[in-house]
Amino acid sequence: MKDDGDPVARGSLTNQTTGCNSAEESQGWYIDFIANPGERVTASPLVAGGIVFFTTFEPDIEDPCKCGGIARLYAVQYDTGCPPTSPVLDINGDGSVDEGDMIGEEVPRSITIGYGLPSDVIFDPADSQIIIQTSDATVHAITVKLLGERIRIHSWRQVFH
Numbered sequence: 436m437k438d439d440g441d442p443v444a445r446g447s448l449t450n451q452t453t454g455c456n457s458a459e460e461s462q463g464w465y466i467d468f469i470a471n472p473g474e475r476v477t478a479s480p481l482v483a484g485g486i487v488f489f490t491t492f493e494p495d496i497e498d499p500c501k502c503g504g505i506a507r508l509y510a511v512q513y514d515t516g517c518p519p520t521s522p523v524l525d526i527n528g529d530g531s532v533d534e535g536d537m538i539g540e541e542v543p544r545s546i547t548i549g550y551g552l553p554s555d556v557i558f559d560p561a562d563s564q565i566i567i568q569t570s571d572a573t574v575h576a577i578t579v580k581l582l583g584e585r586i587r588i589h590s591w592r593q594v595f596h
């Protein structure tokens with residue numbers, strides 16, 4: 436979303452619920468989770484290498500009071516909401532990100548990562564992995580390939596309180 440200080444109406448955003456529409460003239464984009472009843476974002480997103488990563492949780496539709504549900508990871512272009520132009524997530528789990536991580540001719544914008552409420556997304560630049568924990572205590576490490584230059588730590592400073 437382009438924030439110029441004025442309130443943004445839904446009508447001035449591009450609907451990216453299905454497909455990839457041009458977002459050039461709009462003030463941002465949105466995705467409605469209409470394919471999976473109850474699906475919602477419950478944790479903070481992360482932007483890295485032009486991609487916004489965020490998790491969603493779809494409660495168990497049979498018994499919404501149960502603690503379980505489906506956790507998904509989304510990876511879309513941060514400025515348009517469109518799927519990445521080349522594979523970003525290692526969806527077949529072979530440790531590398533390439534054409535084998537496409538579904539047919541398309542780069543998927545989300546994958547199911549497990550069962551339970553997902554945590555915030557954490558990026559591990561040393562191993563190029565997205566780390567997410569689900570409420571069933573499983574830690575999911577998904578290899579990613581970011582667009583552009585590889586992200587690495589150039590320096591750091593330690594702050595004592």
Ligand SMILES: [Ca+2]
Pocket residue numbers: 524525526527528529530531532533535536
């Ligand atoms: Ca792969």
